[in-house]
Amino acid sequence: MNGKQDALFRFAAAPKGVETVREPLSFMRRGADAHGAYPDSLAISQNWSVAAQGSDVPVYAVPVTRCGPHSFCRVELLAEGCAAALRLKFSGMLHEVRITPQTDALQWRKEGGDIICKLAAPCTFTVEVNGRMYTPLTVFVEAPEQNIPRREDPNVLWFGPGLHRVSSLELHTGQTLYLASGAVLKAVQPGKEEAPTVAGDWAGVPNYKDFIRAQDSEDIKVLGRGIVDLSELEWHARRILCFTRCRRVTVDGPVLL
Template sequence: MLRKYLFLLILVLVGNIAFSQSKLVTWDAPLGTVLNKDFTVKVRQPGGEWKVLSTYLIKVDEVRETKHHIEDASMVTFDFMGTVEVAVTYNKGKVNTAKVRPLSYDIPFQIVDNTVIFSLDCPRNLSVEVNGDIFHNLHLFANKPEENVPDKNDPDVIYYGPGIHEVDNGELKVPSGKTVYLAGGAVLMGRVLIENVNDVKLIGRGIIDHSIKKGIWIANSQNVYVEGIVTTQCGTGGSNNVTIRNVKSISYYGWGDGMNVLASNNVLFDGVFCRNSDDCTTVYGTRLGFEGGCSNITMRNSTLWADVAHPIFIGIHGNSNKPEVLENLNYINIDILDHQEKQLDYQGCMAINAGDNNLIRKVRFENIRVEDFRHGQLINLRIFYNEKYCSAPGRGIEDVLFKNISYSGKNAELSVIEGYNEERQVKNVRFENLRINDRLIYDEMSDKPAWYKTSDMARIYVGAHTEGIVFLDSSSAMADGH
């Protein structure tokens, strides 16, 4: 009898633990929000009731030849813990093919009639694409549940509950010491300006409407934390100690850079998603009234999709009269879904273009997976004098590590590594475990003709005024002490 009682108690406890670790939170879009009917999206815990998600209209930029075309895409968002099942029904016709990206997540799915069905067991920021259409796709943002939701009655909290919210003059200026909370189901019709303040938070599961340019702008501020918001852009200038976590940036208009960093230090991007109509993320020195170099900038666990220009771009802007340094820049565990740029001067999934007497050093690209992009280069490291944007060439690019970089595809043009003159060189660039279409590229590879440069095997042009460009595999890197 005692054993039976203990057995039943264990079953109850295990059931309670499993229940406590399972959670699904959804929100309805507020009345008046513009939705998109291309998809019907449902989500449920295994065996539970399906919940229909509100599918928001968002806009993206498609470049055809040299012309920009604004296209209507879709977006859903929800929170969960444990495991959920997702059903994405395509309402415009038959599903012949589908993709759930990033491909590196290797999410299995089924196609049943016109519905794509898959499961998730951890938070993901995804693109669901039907019949090869990347411009009318579904952006699916599955978050972990919120922790420590602020009290709406706290005088230091600016609280926006579900609904559409207008702000005076289209701009919410956040005072020091305040927390702005956008609840799930909240849509803010205005920019959030964090300027000349300190100790500020902007958190929640709400949305800054897709029509709002420069949705989040952090300027000359200290100790800023932004988490969970969907917006158009999230720029940081002249600031220190900034963390941007699980923020989604989608833009469609000209100069729609995603997450710029200008003249700032100690900036962390963690788990962000950027699909932008210009560079996804940049690091610059002096620019737009912000002055100084940059140090300790990290982006990790993130997804980048450049409908125009670069996924990652470093170094073109600075102060030629008072030369600056951009250093300790880290890009770790990143999926690059697309890169589209026909202008040869502005290509490169991972691009460092030193201008304005900038010295760029100690840059790390690690565990980066690049899917087959539409048009551009994998890598572009140049010291150049671009008279359109610079008043001088850069001083140098030094100590750059590319570790565990993979590219799968056929559309990449010739990559470039090139200095400017004997005084302005690209030095000490190290490739460890570079894989092109699953082929490991390294100096001692057996199938490289003796008269080839290793860079030829990777279709990387290494030009003049460069030194210390090496390609290693894991074993040779370890033997070399790295």
């Protein structure tokens, strides 16, 4: 975590193993490949950089079906009403800026090749440049996290900062899956020992158990400020979340890819 004295923002470092986009054109084209599975499709953006109080905020990029890649970052705003500022920089020429939605929590201005965003309260906004939808940036500005579950609680599946490669997870009554800020929960291809639940769906491809799932359970939570990443899986291999005949399910916080 960023820990400057009198810090206005807090954010987690990018996990080791998440690398900068190496071939931008190839990375962009992945979004149009519905069948492909790419182990490095969560990457550090080459299109955008973000700074908070002089410190670089990790900006991630993912391929999307159209107008990608889509970059995003998330920070915690530690003090509201103080006009804390983020400096956003686009890698290309910056002629025009459009930020949506419009909110009283955000004031911004273009300053040369940078965009200065002054924030009075938590908000989420998306930046488009030069009159185009291509290579947008979404910024999640969040209040400090509350009600973090205890790591030592036996009913908590806790994933701290870092890259965690897992096959799938099944939750049961009373359990919480928690992804700390800076954690990436990455799905890996089903092993040969795992039988598909559907041998061939409408597209003729096998389906396996859902990545995060529960059945006939209650009081289940999926929480935290981490990332769930299924980009390495083949098309239709797993759904990201599925809760069947469950009650009182809470999903709040993680970014789902």
